[in-house]
Amino acid sequence: MTLILTITMxxxxxFLxxxxxxxxxxxxxTKVLQEPIERVMLHLPISEGGRILFYLLQVANSLIWGIAISFILTLIR
Structure with missing residues (x-):
């Protein structure tokens, strides 16, 4: 039961x-680089700075995701 609850959480x-x-x-x-949101969403060519910022934010998101998973697993144990 705990395993099912863990996987569901x-x-x-x-997803969130x-x-x-x-x-x-x-x-x-879009706000920092003044790029149209459609260009960013559709992965159309954007400025080099925009691409770098987007990738850096993805790395930060991965770190947040890893911390959140560790926190959940710590709570369950």
Whole structure:
């Protein structure tokens, strides 16, 4: 039962984190770099700075995701 609950919690958190962080990345790229949101969403060519910022934000999101998983697993144990 604990394993099923753990997998369910991780799946829900995974979806929420990816959705929220993807939206934050889009907002950051469009506000900071003044790039049209359609260009960022469709992965059309954007400025080099925009691409670097987007990838750096993805790395930060991965770190947040790893910390969140570790926290959940610590709570369950």
């Amino acid at each position: 991780i799946a829900i958190l995974h 984190l990816h959705y929220v962080t993807y939206r934050i990345n889009l907002i950051a790229c």
